[in-house]
Structure formats: structure tokens, C-alpha cells
Amino acid sequence: MGEVPGAAADAPPLRRTLYWGSGSPPAWRVLLALTEKGLPFRSEQVSFESGVLRTPPMLSLNPRGLVPIFIDGSVRMYESLAILMYLELTYPEPALLPRDAASRARCLTRMHEANSLSAACGEIVYYVRRTPPADINEAYLSAKRDALWEELSLWESYLVGEGASEACGRGLPRQGQRRRSGARSCRRGCSTNDAHACTHALRLAAVYVAGDAFTLADASFFPNLAYCVRLGLALEGCVCCSHGGMVKGRECVCALFTAGRGFLLFANSSCRRPFPVRRRYPNLFAYMERLTRRPTVLATWPPHWSQSPGLPILS
Numbered sequence: 001m002g003e004v005p006g007a008a009a010d011a012p013p014l015r016r017t018l019y020w021g022s023g024s025p026p027a028w029r030v031l032l033a034l035t036e037k038g039l040p041f042r043s044e045q046v047s048f049e050s051g052v053l054r055t056p057p058m059l060s061l062n063p064r065g066l067v068p069i070f071i072d073g074s075v076r077m078y079e080s081l082a083i084l085m086y087l088e089l090t091y092p093e094p095a096l097l098p099r100d101a102a103s104r105a106r107c108l109t110r111m112h113e114a115n116s117l118s119a120a121c122g123e124i125v126y127y128v129r130r131t132p133p134a135d136i137n138e139a140y141l142s143a144k145r146d147a148l149w150e151e152l153s154l155w156e157s158y159l160v161g162e163g164a165s166e167a168c169g170r171g172l173p174r175q176g177q178r179r180r181s182g183a184r185s186c187r188r189g190c191s192t193n194d195a196h197a198c199t200h201a202l203r204l205a206a207v208y209v210a211g212d213a214f215t216l217a218d219a220s221f222f223p224n225l226a227y228c229v230r231l232g233l234a235l236e237g238c239v240c241c242s243h244g245g246m247v248k249g250r251e252c253v254c255a256l257f258t259a260g261r262g263f264l265l266f267a268n269s270s271c272r273r274p275f276p277v278r279r280r281y282p283n284l285f286a287y288m289e290r291l292t293r294r295p296t297v298l299a300t301w302p303p304h305w306s307q308s309p310g311l312p313i314l315s
């Protein structure tokens with residue numbers, strides 16, 4: 001039997017049980033929702049390596065042999081998104097779904113859409129893990145990586161908020177142009193003050209993926225994003241290269257592709273731009289930072305992630 005979050009040692013047996021595995025994003029979704037809602041449950045952590053999920057008792061709970069599996073009294077269910085919805089309908093407070101129809105629709109869309117990120121990431125992970133290094137098809141892998149970057153760009157755009165503004169505060173880029181007024185502008189058209197800091201008003205990044213509150217959409221999406229980061233995805237870094245940049249001290253030391261004789265040749269040089277040049281996914285970066293400070297996220301962080309690094313498959 002696992003530990004019982006939120007329950008006293010002499011508490012009566014709990015009606016809820018969650019079977020989960022460390023590092024499984026679908027299982028983490030349910031751990032997060034239960035913790036956000038403050039629902040005590042019996043925690044049954046299973047080991048993927050042990051093969052226990054393929055034993056008859058576990059297959060009777062989920063014939064697919066996967067976690068999460070959730071039990072609530074006489075209710076037994078699997079499939080993380082179904083469990084999230086069940087929890088919301090059965091235990092509506094505190095709400096993880098917005099009340100108004102438009103926000104609710106957006107939240108449910110994002111909640112399901114998060115599976116596109118796990119699919120894009122999963123294709124790379126399974127390919128790299130199952131293919132002997134000598135047989136890796138670089139063109140195939142590169143296309144799959146591009147698909148993942150595209151998927152992340154979509155989420156990056158979802159995190160752009162509306163209305164709120166603040167100064168971006170970026171340093172003046174080298175190619176700043178002097179405007180008629182005497183003010184200079186950065187590539188985004190930001191105006192700058194004499195202290196070379198951009199004072200352009202930017203739309204603030206939205207705080208959560210479906211608006212300004214943590215919802216089922218975040219419970220669904222965040223574990224997938226954290227999984228990508230665990231596998232080496234760089235949300236920050238120099239965007240001048242396609243590798244996410246490598247930062248040494250305060251400089252990007254990525255190798256650059258440079259033009260030569262009409263071809264793009266690989267030059268083993270570094271761009272040496274001051275870091276941060278730009279964040280590749282600034283809104284996702286801020287979101288990741290914000291959520292990793294959230295108490296429910298900290299309380300449910302995959303235990304083995306704190307003890308060992310992930311394989312750098314996406315770096």
C-alpha cells in the first residue's frame with residue numbers, strides 16, 4: 001500500500017485509490033487534479049519495470065495494462081482525461097473548469113489538445129529508443145523534431161495574454177533603427193529609452209493555458225511539457241541556431257550554419273551572441289517556471305526525476 005496523501009494515520013479506509021507510475025504524464029495529470037481539489041486518496045505507485053501492470057489483477061482494472069487507474073468506491077476507470085472530467089463532475093469544488101461557456105469550451109479544447117504534444121514528443125522518443133544508433137534516419141528524425149517545434153509554437157501562441165501590458169525591457173539590438181522622433185526601435189518595433197532598455201508595451205503572457213486560472217487544461221498539458229523538458233527540450237536559448245542554443249557563461253556557443261559558395265555549409269563556429277539572445281519559447285519558459293513553483297506541482301513531481309537526469313533525447 002502506498003502513502004495516503006492528506007489522510008491521518010488512523011483515518012478510516014479511503015474510498016479513492018489511484019494507481020500511477022513515476023514520470024508518467026497521464027498519471028501525473030490525475031495526481032495533479034486530485035491534489036488541486038484536495039481529495040485524499042490511497043496512492044498506489046507501480047513500477048513499470050516490474051511487469052505488475054500485465055498481471056491478471058491489474059489487467060482486470062485496465063485491460064490495456066496502463067496507468068493511471070482510478071477507483072472511487074464502486075467506480076473503476078482508466079484514461080487520464082476521462083478521470084479528470086469525472087473528478088470535475090463528481091467533485092466540482094474547487095472548480096477546475098471555467099464557468100462561462102466560451103472559457104469552458106477553450107479549456108476543454110486545450111485539455112484534449114494536449115495529447116498532440118505527447119504524440120509529437122512520443123514519436124521521437126519511441127523512434128530513438130527503438131532504433132539502433134547506426135540505423136537512425138536523420139532526415140526522418142529532423143522532420144519529427146520540426147513537427148514538435150511546430151506543436152510547441154502553437155502552445156507558445158496560446159500563452160499570449162490579452163490586454164495586460166508591461167515594458168519588455170530588452171536591451172537595444174545592434175541593428176536598432178533611429179526613428180524620426182530620435183527614438184530607436186528594436187526588431188519588434190519596440191521603442192527604446194536612452195538607457196537602451198526597450199520600453200515598448202508588450203502583451204503579458206497569459207498565466208495558464210486556458211486563461212488566468214489553473215484549470216483541467218493545465219493539469220493535462222503541464223505534465224506533457226515537463227516531460228519534454230526532462231528529455232532535454234530547451235525552452236530558452238539562442239534562436240539563431242535550430243538546436244536551442246548552448247549557453248556558456250553569458251554567450252551562445254552554438255555551432256552556426258553559415259552561407260558559403262551558394263550553399264549552406266556547416267561552420268564549426270559559434271554565434272557568440274550575448275545570452276539571452278532571445279528565448280525560443282518565452283511564454284512557455286515563463287509558464288514552466290511559474291508552474292514548477294506551484295505547491296501542487298511540487299507535491300506531485302515524479303519522485304525519480306529528482307534523483308536522476310532524463311535521457312537528452314530532445315536536446
Ligand SMILES: N[C@@H](CCC(=O)N[C@@H](CS)C(=O)NCC(=O)O)C(=O)O
Binds near residue numbers: 024
Ligand atoms: N491514454 C492513456 C495513456 C496511459 C499510458 O500510456 N500510460 C503509460 C505510462 S505514460 C503506461 O502505463 N505504460 C505502461 C508500461 O510502460 O508498462 C491515458 O491518458 O491514461
